[in-house]
Amino acid sequence: MSNLVERALNGEVIAGARLMRLSDDRREGYQVFMKEIWKKTGNAHIIGITGAPGSGKSTLTDQLITKFRSAGKTVGVVAIDPTSPFTGGAILGDRIRMATHSLDEDVFIRSVGTRGNLGGLSVSTMDIVAIMDAMGKDVVIIETVGVGQDEVEIAMVADTCIVVTVPGLGDDIQAIKAGIFEIADIFVVNKSDRDGAERTSNDLKMMLEITPKRDEWTVEVLKTMAEKGEGVDELVERIHIHENFFKENKLKRRKLNERLVHVAYGAVKEKIVKDIFPPEKIHALIEEGNDPYTTVEILWKNIK
Amino acid sequence: MSKIRILMAKPGLDGHDRGVKVMSRALRDAGFEVIYTGLRQTPEAIVATAIQEDVDAIGLSILSGAHATVFPRVLELLKEKGASDISVFGGGVIPEDDIPALYKAGVTRIFTPGTPTDDAVQFINDNIKPKSA
Known part of the structure; x- marks a missing residue:
């Protein structure tokens, strides 16, 4: 086994972080390392969080980290922000909302630019998740870029897919269109102290009633106020139920x-x-x- | 494709983040990946973040007068963690007289108020290379 991979598997953050870099940069020969890493994966529960820009994905992620940590679980986070199509540069700012965890050695947060990929993730995202999984993280959260209607790649890679919306983004027709609303295992109406939260939640529930179930799983609509931590316990509980459902089936x-x-x-x-x-x-x-x-x-x- | 990654951080207690935001934007426009962590970061948090993010450089914006303690502390922690290959530069309200001591401590460059953002971009392009295996 190569030295870098061995160091990463022993928990050395510098080595893990470098492997992520090699994959993200598609550096010559990165596949050699990734072959070794992928063999060690399959243990982490992978949670995807997606939704419109500003819907509160990062704040919700921050709250989830706190809950998982107090339950004794180690956590990895891949936070994706857009890359400029013109300059190739990016400002990756999701960590701002997760600053309280920066000194916790059992939390590994990595910011990633989309670098031209269109599905809401970067091409390297799953390699980075794999590295966190191989390093022994119990839970890995993928926070997608702020998405519109069609960025559904997260559904193909996450075990539990959470779609976050906020009150007042559109009428009930938006909710029956194809795309982002089809991929949720759990819906979250965040900022639920705002006007129209009840309406948004009801529209989603109505839509779900006429949607055929996938794998006999019941998609629930939860309301949260992530900034105040309200509704987050219920969300964590629902994630656990989905995780168990997942294993049993x-x-x-x-x-x-x-x-x-x-x-x-x-x-x-x-x-x-x-x-x-x-x-x-x-x-x-x-x-x-x-x-x-x-x-x-x-x-x-x-x-x- | 390799990209230069830079952590832009604001240590200390002052809340003046206009400068660091303007610089982050300029570096973004120059094609770098900029990780911005927000206000009131401790040196320990900055270094932990820099390592997780595998950045090539850290830019510190200090307007509180704490530069003489913060810069050396960040450099010391990087060394302790085996990450002294990360270059540390900075800017803000830093008196000319204090700059030589910071360079001596290992800071690669200090940009004082009024520096064109292009100078910082030039500095990074000339001095910082994306890390490899």
Whole structure:
């Protein structure tokens, strides 16, 4: 086993943090390390938190960390913020709301930029989760970028998917559209002291009544005021119930495999783009006056 | 693709965060990944965060007069934790007379009020490289 991986598995934060960097940067040869890491995964309960920008995901995450810690569990957090499409830079600020945990050695928080990925996660997210899992974290929370309607990648990788909304974002038609509202294992109406919380909660419940259940799990709508910690105990309780439901129904194994397939597909796409359709070649062919489809055909025919 | 990661932090008790926000934005626009942790951070919290985030540099904004204790403490903690490869620079209200001692303690650069943000970007591009295995 490579030294870096061994150090990370022994709990050395510097080594774990560096492995995350190598994957995030897609540095030459990072796969060698990740192969070793993925073998050690499958123990953590992975919680996804998604929802609109400003809906309170980070504050809720902060509250969940506190609850899990007081129950004696170790926690990893991957907090994702958007990368600028123009400069490639990013301001990663989710930690601001989690500052009380910065000196807790059993909490590992990592901020990640999307770096051009569109599903609400970065391509490296699951590798980073895997590293935290392998380092022995009991719970890993993934906080997605603030999402709109269609960023549903989190549902493919998290064991328990929490969708956070706030009062007044839209009428009941929003709630029956496809996409983000379909992926919740638990709904949270945060900032529930605001006007319209009851209405939002009822709209969601109504929508759920006409939605066929997945795997016989009942999706509940909970109300929280994350800033004051209200409703968080109920949320933690519901997460536990989902975790147990999960284990009893042997869904864990299926989910684990889905996750591996998802990561594999991510790697496939990257490899195809890099080896067959590199952006610079596409640019060059377009500049020569080719249409998009001819461009792809020319590159496809070049495969040896 | 490798990217430079920088932790921007505001240690101490003053609440003047305009400067650190302007700088964070400028560094973002230069293509860096900036981790911003908010106000009133202790040196211990800053160093723990820097290690978890595997940053290449820490930028400290200090307007409270605590620079003579905070900078050396951060450098000391980084050394203690085996992370002295992280470069530490800073800015804020820091008297010219105090700067040589900070450089001697290991601070890589101090930017005083009025410095164009481009100077800081230039400094980082010239001196900081993304870490590797």
